[in-house]
Amino acid sequence: MSRLVAVAANTFRETVRERVLYNLVLFALVMTLSGLLLGQLSIRQDEKIIKDIGLAAMELFGTLIAVFIGTGLVSKEIERRSLFPLLAKPLSRGELFLGKFAGLAFTLLVNVAVMTAGLFLTLLATAGRADALLLAAIVPIYLGLLLVVAFAMLFSSLTSSTLAAVFTVGIAVAGRFTDMVRNLSEVAPAAPRWLGPALYAALPNFANFDLKDRVAYGDPVPATVLVWIAVYALAWIGIVLGLGLAAFRTRDFQ
Amino acid sequence: MPENESRPAIETRGLSKSYRTGHVIQGRRAALQDLDLEVRRGEILGYVGPNGSGKTTTLKLLIGLLKPDRGEAFVLGDPAVSRSWRYRAGYLPEHPYLYDYLTPAEYLDYVGRLFGYPAAKRRERARELLALVGLERSANVPMRRFSKGMVQRAGLAQALVNDPELLILDEPMSGLDPIGRRLARRIIVDQHRAGKTVLFSTHILTDAETLCDRVAVLRGGRLLRVGPLGELLRLDVEHMDVLVAGLSEDGARLPDVDRVERVGDRLRLQVREAGLGRTIVGIESAGGRVLGVQPVRQTLEDYFMREMGGSAGGVGAWGEG
Numbered sequence: 405m406s407r408l409v410a411v412a413a414n415t416f417r418e419t420v421r422e423r424v425l426y427n428l429v430l431f432a433l434v435m436t437l438s439g440l441l442l443g444q445l446s447i448r449q450d451e452k453i454i455k456d457i458g459l460a461a462m463e464l465f466g467t468l469i470a471v472f473i474g475t476g477l478v479s480k481e482i483e484r485r486s487l488f489p490l491l492a493k494p495l496s497r498g499e500l501f502l503g504k505f506a507g508l509a510f511t512l513l514v515n516v517a518v519m520t521a522g523l524f525l526t527l528l529a530t531a532g533r534a535d536a537l538l539l540a541a542i543v544p545i546y547l548g549l550l551l552v553v554a555f556a557m558l559f560s561s562l563t564s565s566t567l568a569a570v571f572t573v574g575i576a577v578a579g580r581f582t583d584m585v586r587n588l589s590e591v592a593p594a595a596p597r598w599l600g601p602a603l604y605a606a607l608p609n610f611a612n613f614d615l616k617d618r619v620a621y622g623d624p625v626p627a628t629v630l631v632w633i634a635v636y637a638l639a640w641i642g643i644v645l646g647l648g649l650a651a652f653r654t655r656d657f658q
Numbered sequence: 659m660p661e662n663e664s665r666p667a668i669e670t671r672g673l674s675k676s677y678r679t680g681h682v683i684q685g686r687r688a689a690l691q692d693l694d695l696e697v698r699r700g701e702i703l704g705y706v707g708p709n710g711s712g713k714t715t716t717l718k719l720l721i722g723l724l725k726p727d728r729g730e731a732f733v734l735g736d737p738a739v740s741r742s743w744r745y746r747a748g749y750l751p752e753h754p755y756l757y758d759y760l761t762p763a764e765y766l767d768y769v770g771r772l773f774g775y776p777a778a779k780r781r782e783r784a785r786e787l788l789a790l791v792g793l794e795r796s797a798n799v800p801m802r803r804f805s806k807g808m809v810q811r812a813g814l815a816q817a818l819v820n821d822p823e824l825l826i827l828d829e830p831m832s833g834l835d836p837i838g839r840r841l842a843r844r845i846i847v848d849q850h851r852a853g854k855t856v857l858f859s860t861h862i863l864t865d866a867e868t869l870c871d872r873v874a875v876l877r878g879g880r881l882l883r884v885g886p887l888g889e890l891l892r893l894d895v896e897h898m899d900v901l902v903a904g905l906s907e908d909g910a911r912l913p914d915v916d917r918v919e920r921v922g923d924r925l926r927l928q929v930r931e932a933g934l935g936r937t938i939v940g941i942e943s944a945g946g947r948v949l950g951v952q953p954v955r956q957t958l959e960d961y962f963m964r965e966m967g968g969s970a971g972g973v974g975a976w977g978e979g
Contacts, residue, residue, distance in 0.1 A: 410772055491721065495772050
């Protein structure tokens with residue numbers, strides 16, 4: 405366990421020293437603050453617009469961080485061979501893989517926390533109050549980001565960092581349009597009828613993590629909904645990480 | 659003595675590995691075939707062979723970076739796949755890439771954490787090792803600013819963090835300047851003196867010649883020979899090299915001289931050992947001065963050139979050293 409924590413701590417250090425991380429977080433905060441301008445253009449809608457834009461920025465830039473840093477974490481290690489000396493130490497491949505996931509999960513947690521603080525401060529400055537209900541949308545966003553990281557690590561265990569990024573973005577996008585995927589035969593009549601339902605079953609439904617509109621409108625979110633979202637996310641993360649781990653443990657490092 | 663302690667430091671039986679080639683039409687290329695090798699405890703074994711002969715593949719199979727097609731390997735008495743021997747061994751990969759966002763002090767601290775050392779011990783060990791490899795003044799410089807040689811030194815340091823019984827070094831002199839090479843040689847010799855086992859691969863034959871108790875020669879993925887240098891090479895003197903001044907080339911063509919070569923304003927004579935005395939008298943009688951006499955024995959390179967002569971990918975790959 406201490407080795408896993410050591411890998412996670414080093415991964416966190418690695419990611420916080422990535423310049424791309426700061427650029428993305430800065431972008432997200434700027435986008436949140438831009439809600440202030442847009443809010444002034446619409447009558448009595450400023451608070452909702454700030455929430456909408458703030459949550460959307462958190463999801464979009466969080467996904468970009470998860471994809472680009474997540475794919476780099478494993479595939480860069482393999483391509484640059486920096487894992488060679490580490491795997492000669494008493495460190496198993498599983499500990500290295502899961503430690504990297506834990507490190508990036510913590511990095512994303514810190515990023516989401518920074519973006520949440522930025523959103524709350526913007527709301528305090530405009531509406532005079534920070535809505536704690538926003539957390540009901542932010543927690544599912546974070547769980548969705550963890551699932552994106554799990555996919556990024558799975559793909560980067562199997563292929564190059566570029567292809568891993570393409571596949572991960574593909575899953576993250578397709579997973580947000582699963583209803584369209586299910587009815588694929590209506591959109592693309594030439595496609596086999598079984599393909600849509602098969603893809604629907606194989607893809608995680610990222611729309612399940614999207615409570616942004618509901619929270620922005622002030623609709624309450626029952627605790628049971630959040631629990632089910634957490635169970636759904638953890639089940640998917642477990643499956644995807646398990647597949648990634650199996651690929652990472654069995655592959656040759658030439 | 660526990661059973662494991664009496665076993666060789668490294669033992670392989672029938673170890674074989676092939677790589678997939680081609681994307682469309684797939685085939686396999688044998689990188690290592692039926693390797694039976696023993697590295698004895700306390701020895702320095704040089705693992706030599708031209709590029710592509712299977713040296714790095716062997717070391718990666720031992721470390722577990724590659725899975726063998728067949729055969730088995732044991733390190734410090736334990737199966738190579740197990741974790742236990744890794745507490746007692748150090749490994750330096752070929753052309754190591756260490757995290758360039760870390761300083762060497764941070765990297766060594768990280769490695770120390772993987773061994774479960776407490777913070778004070780990690781700090782102490784990092785200080786010692788950075789001094790040993792001559793990086794104490796760069797302890798807090800990110801490794802992205804390091805030259806190749808400095809990274810190699812940091813790589814050597816990380817291999818020594820746990821004061822290992824066994825060092826597995828893949829081309830340890832690669833990328834090092836002459837000072838760095840001398841340092842790496844000194845580290846290997848010091849480890850040997852302390853009773854440690856060293857297995858190092860190299861294609862620089864002079865390194866193997868000056869450092870090793872035994873040498874294993876690999877060609878085309880097969881072990882050609884393994885043994886003490888004295889067994890591999892003919893250690894009796896082949897001829898004497900005599901360096902002479904004040905003599906013309908014609909004047910140097912004495913009965914026991916097989917070859918005359920001009921080196922600046924001097925001559926180097928290749929003299930048969932039995933006729934050395936007569937030749938020296940002859941040189942002095944003709945007005946020349948003998949500046950130096952050196953016995954010449956067969957080198958590992960001579961041996962290797964003889965063994966590899968004419969084989970594909972053999973001789974041509976031995977550019978250095």
